[in-house]
Amino acid sequence: MEYVLKVENLSKNFNEIKALDNINFDLKKGEIHGIIGANGSGKSTFVNILFGSKHIMETGGYEGDIFIDNIKVDIKSTYDAMKQGIGMVHQELALFGEQDISSNIKINRENIIDKTKLLGEFALVDRNKNEKDAKKALLKVGVDINPRIKVKDIPTNLKQFVEIAREVDNDKLKVLILDEPTSSLNVEETKILLSNLKAIAETGVSIIFISHRLYEIVDVCHRVTIFRSGRVIKEYKKEDYDMDKMALDMIGKEVVQVSKERKNTTKENILSFNNVEVSYGYEHYKNISLDIKKGEILGITGLAGHGQEIFGYGLMGLYDMKGDVIYKREKLIPGDTNSIIKKGIYLLPDERKEWGLLLNKSVWENIVFEAYDRQNSFLKYPALGKLSPLNYKAIRKYSNDMVEKLNIKVRDIGQKVSDLSGGNQQKVCIGRAITIDPEVLFIGEPTRGIDLYSKEIILDMLLKLNEEKNTTIIIFSGEISELKRVCDRIVVMYRNRVFKIFDDDFKSEELSLALSGRSLE
Numbered sequence: 001m002e003y004v005l006k007v008e009n010l011s012k013n014f015n016e017i018k019a020l021d022n023i024n025f026d027l028k029k030g031e032i033h034g035i036i037g038a039n040g041s042g043k044s045t046f047v048n049i050l051f052g053s054k055h056i057m058e059t060g061g062y063e064g065d066i067f068i069d070n071i072k073v074d075i076k077s078t079y080d081a082m083k084q085g086i087g088m089v090h091q092e093l094a095l096f097g098e099q100d101i102s103s104n105i106k107i108n109r110e111n112i113i114d115k116t117k118l119l120g121e122f123a124l125v126d127r128n129k130n131e132k133d134a135k136k137a138l139l140k141v142g143v144d145i146n147p148r149i150k151v152k153d154i155p156t157n158l159k160q161f162v163e164i165a166r167e168v169d170n171d172k173l174k175v176l177i178l179d180e181p182t183s184s185l186n187v188e189e190t191k192i193l194l195s196n197l198k199a200i201a202e203t204g205v206s207i208i209f210i211s212h213r214l215y216e217i218v219d220v221c222h223r224v225t226i227f228r229s230g231r232v233i234k235e236y237k238k239e240d241y242d243m244d245k246m247a248l249d250m251i252g253k254e255v256v257q258v259s260k261e262r263k264n265t266t267k268e269n270i271l272s273f274n275n276v277e278v279s280y281g282y283e284h285y286k287n288i289s290l291d292i293k294k295g296e297i298l299g300i301t302g303l304a305g306h307g308q309e310i311f312g313y314g315l316m317g318l319y320d321m322k323g324d325v326i327y328k329r330e331k332l333i334p335g336d337t338n339s340i341i342k343k344g345i346y347l348l349p350d351e352r353k354e355w356g357l358l359l360n361k362s363v364w365e366n367i368v369f370e371a372y373d374r375q376n377s378f379l380k381y382p383a384l385g386k387l388s389p390l391n392y393k394a395i396r397k398y399s400n401d402m403v404e405k406l407n408i409k410v411r412d413i414g415q416k417v418s419d420l421s422g423g424n425q426q427k428v429c430i431g432r433a434i435t436i437d438p439e440v441l442f443i444g445e446p447t448r449g450i451d452l453y454s455k456e457i458i459l460d461m462l463l464k465l466n467e468e469k470n471t472t473i474i475i476f477s478g479e480i481s482e483l484k485r486v487c488d489r490i491v492v493m494y495r496n497r498v499f500k501i502f503d504d505d506f507k508s509e510e511l512s513l514a515l516s517g518r519s520l521e
């Protein structure tokens with residue numbers, strides 16, 4: 001059997017945490033090999049080792065052997081990995097926003113105009129050829145966009161395609177590692193990417209594919225390896241795929257899906273957007289109106305790039321919003337974030353880099369700091385305000401409870417957030433939002449990058465927050481099946497406007513049609 005990559009007895013410790021324990025893994029030429037596992041099960045650590053990531057070396061390296069084309073290799077840096085033909089797209093995107101798409105794709109592989117034709121020693125970048133190459137690579141991954149556009153002006157879903165195109169442009173690429181490449185893509189874009197990955201694999205490139213979406217894994221992968229607590233629990237061949245069994249292997253117990261009994265009948269609006277205008281980059285939204293009802297869970301959905309995030313982002317100043325916004329009969333100034341938060345509205349954006357996590361601080365500090373900072377919570381002597389010392393006993397109890405309730409995988413609440421897996425960092429953010437206890441909570445893609453067990457825990461927490469505290473929750477997300485389970489109403493955005501609002505029959509064919517701007521009539 002022709003293995004392009006083989007891994008034997010790979011282990012990795014982060015101090016006392018055993019992130020990987022004797023992993024054996026192989027990858028055939030032209031194979032798409034899926035890796036699945038709960039948050040914190042070691043998937044990213046595994047691929048970070050293969051890609052020579054800096055933080056692996058800085059934390060003592062790894063044990064075990066890695067073979068490329070049957071030759072043992074020592075991967076100590078990203079450079080070593082790239083020399084072996086390994087390319088990787090991380091969970092957190094790494095592009096240069098101020099540069100155009102083609103410069104990002106051709107980075108370190110720029111075409112140079114023949115020096116002999118030039119005076120002097122310096123070489124000139126051949127922009128035309130770069131753009132042609134970039135266009136070719138983009139088409140290979142399934143998108144047709146102008147490579148001259150600056151990366152900062154394209155939405156996250158397109159950035160994901162640009163990053164993959166950057167790796168695919170490398171004609172020495174043997175192994176392509178994709179860590180949750182579809183988490184910011186909608187159903188259509190995911191289909192496009194998956195079918196193009198299949199075509200790329202057919203050209204002989206081998207792919208390691210990490211995802212929390214089982215249906216994608218079984219669609220695109222020839223083989224799947226399941227990680228649990230840093231170990232390989234099982235390997236599935238395509239003919240043996242069974243999603244229920246795979247889920248059970250991954251989590252170690254059955255997952256029960258939560259859902260809401262819809263009963264919100266209030267007519268009272270808590271927050272209204274009246275003919276507002278929103279803009280960012282090249283996008284412009286005009287005359288947008290939406291009433292949000294007190295105590296409801298409102299889902300806002302749409303294909304990526306159609307504006308599901310504009311209300312939360314506009315109100316909190318991440319996008320420019322102008323116009324009339326009324327909160328409990330009072331006029332709000334969009335972008336005046338501090339006073340809006342003080343009034344009881346909070347936003348947890350869908351992009352991780354916007355979360356405002358204090359990466360070098362502990363889990364407990366991240367959970368309580370905003371409530372302490374903005375609301376003087378967790379003080380030993382509340383009457384003294386900020387002069388009071390913190391009530392560490394209460395903080396410890398509260399943070400431990402939150403860690404348990406949200407199933408956050410941590411050594412203890414003193415662990416630095418930067419040391420947590422991506423999914424567990426996300427859960428810390430949700431813990432922070434719950435701690436602030438807002439009256440209105442905007443939350444973007446709350447289950448992105450979250451394993452299928454923890455997804456239910458998060459949705460259940462949101463349901464409880466809504467039921468017990470009557471918090472109005474606005475979830476903007478592309479995960480329609482989840483919205484259907486937990487929302488009172490669902491707004492479908494299409495081409496920069498509110499296309500339709502559904503308040504009863506979520507099963508209707510109309511909801512799917514609305515996503516592409518169509519209706520039954």
Ligand SMILES: Nc1ncnc2c1ncn2[C@@H]1O[C@H](COP(=O)(O)OP(=O)(O)OP(=O)(O)O)[C@@H](O)[C@H]1O
Nearest residue numbers: 014019039040041042043044045419420421422423
């Ligand atoms: N730099 C680090 N220092 C300490 N512990 C770390 C560090 N990086 C990762 N870990 C720990 O290693 C374990 C595996 O994390 P890893 O990121 O590989 O999980 P994952 O399966 O990719 O999770 P997710 O699905 O959430 O992305 C976790 O317990 C995590 O807290």
